[in-house]
Amino acid sequence: MLHVGQALPPGTPISTEATLRVLVWNIFKQQRADWMSVLQNFGKHAHLVLLQEAQTTPELIHFATSNYLAADQVPAFVLPQHPSGVMTLAAAHPVYCCPLREREPLLRLAKSALITAYPLPDDSMLMVVNIHAVNFSLGIDVYSKQLGPIGEQILHHQGPVIMAGDFNAWSRQRINALYRFAREMGLREVRFTDDHRRKAFGRPLDFVFYRDMNVSEASVLVTQASDHNPLLVEFQTTKPERL
Template sequence: MRYVAGQPVERVFPGAVHQSLPLGASLPTAGALRVMVWNIFKQQRADWLSVLKNFGKDAQLVLLQEAQTTPELVRFATSNYLAADQVPAFVLPQHPSGVMTLAAAHPVYCCPLREREPLLRLAKSALITVYPLYNGQLLMVVNIHAVNFSLGVDVYSKQLSPIGEQIANHTGPVIMAGDFNAWSRKRIHALYQFADDMALNEVNFIDDHRRKAFGRPLDFIFYHNLSVVEASVLLTRASDHNPLLVEFHPETDK
C-alpha cells in the first residue's frame, strides 16, 4: 500500500512490483544519508509520535516495523515524506500492520514480501525499495520484520532467501535493516552467514541500547557500498524497541 500526500491510497499489486517505475528525483542529500530504523510496536505506547517528529523528520529514510496505518501515522508520513510504502503483514480490527518505509523520494522499484509464522500462522513482512541517489547510483533498501516463533531456522532462512536474490541482482549501495528477531544462536549464525554471503557490513553501536532477547539484540542495520558517519541508539519508552539512528555517506560505485 502506497501513501502519498494529496493522492488516494494506492494498492501495488504483486504482478506489477517487478516492473521498474519511472526514474524520479533522487533522495535529497549530497552528503550524509540519515536513516531511522524502529519497531514502533503498533503505536501502542504514548509519545511514539513525538519520537518520530523529533528524530524521524530529519531523516531521508525511516524504516518502521509493526507500523499500524492509523490516521496519525499516515498524516505524519504524508506530511514529511514524498512516499510511504507499507506491506501489511496482517489486518488488525481497524488498520493494517506491517513494515513501512518512509522516504524523501519516490521509489523506482518496489517488491513486497511476506512469510507466515509456522506456529502462530500470522505473517511477517519485508519490503524492498530502490531510490536514486544524487551521484547516479541506485540505493536498495530492505525493511524486514523477521519471523519470530519457529522451530529451527528453516523458515527464518526461507524468509531471507528471496531478499538475497534481490540483493545479488542489484548494482549499487544496499541498506538492509529492521527487527530480525535473532534471539537464538542458530538464528544469529544464519543472519551473519547471510550478511557475509551478500557482502554486507554490520553497523556497530558504541553505546548499544538495542532491545535484546536471551542476551542477543533483535534490531540490526547492514549495509554495502556505503560508509558510516555516525550511529546511535535512542533510549525511549515509546515502544518495546529502541530506534536506531545512522548517518551514511555514499561511496563511489564499486
C-alpha cells in the same frame, strides 16, 4: 526484479547531498504514549524511516504525508481497524517496490518485508530492505526461507544496499544464519558504541546492514515509546575505497 528493467523511470534523488540519514524502529503498533514525539524529533530529519509493526492509523498517515514524499507498507496482517506491518517512509518516490510475506509456522501470523529502490545523486541506485523477521519457529528453516528472496534481489543489485529492521535474532542459530547471509551478500553490520538495542536472551533484535557506503554516525535512542529502541544511522553515500 530491479535489474531486469521493471523499475519506474528514475526520479528525484533521495538525498541531494552525500549524507543519508536513516531511522529504523519497531514502533510496537503505536501502543505506547510518546511514539509520535519520537518520530517527530528524530524521524523528520531522516531521509528514510524504516518502521516495523506500523499500524496505518490516521496519526501515522498524517505524519508520513506531512513529512515524506512516499510511504509504502506491506501489511503482515489486518487488525480489526488498521493493517499492521513494515512501512518505509522516504524523501523521494521509489523507482522499485517489492513486497514480501512469510507466515509464522506456529502462530500462523505473517511477517513482512519490503524492498524499495531510490536514485542517489551520483546516478547509482540505493536498494533498501525493511524487514520484520519471523519470530516463532522451530529451527531456522522458515527464518532462512524468509531471507532467500531478499538475497536473490540483493545479489543481482549493482549499487549501495541498506538492509535493516527487527530480525528477531534471539538464538545462536538465528544470529549465525543472519551473519552468514550478510557475509554472502557482501553486507557489513553497523556497530553501535553505546549499544542500547532491545535484546532477547542476551542478543540484540534490531540490526542495520549496508554495502558500498560509509557510516559516519550510529546511535541508539533510548525511549519508553516502544518495546524497541530506535536506531539512527548516518551514511556517506560516496563509494568507499576498496581495501
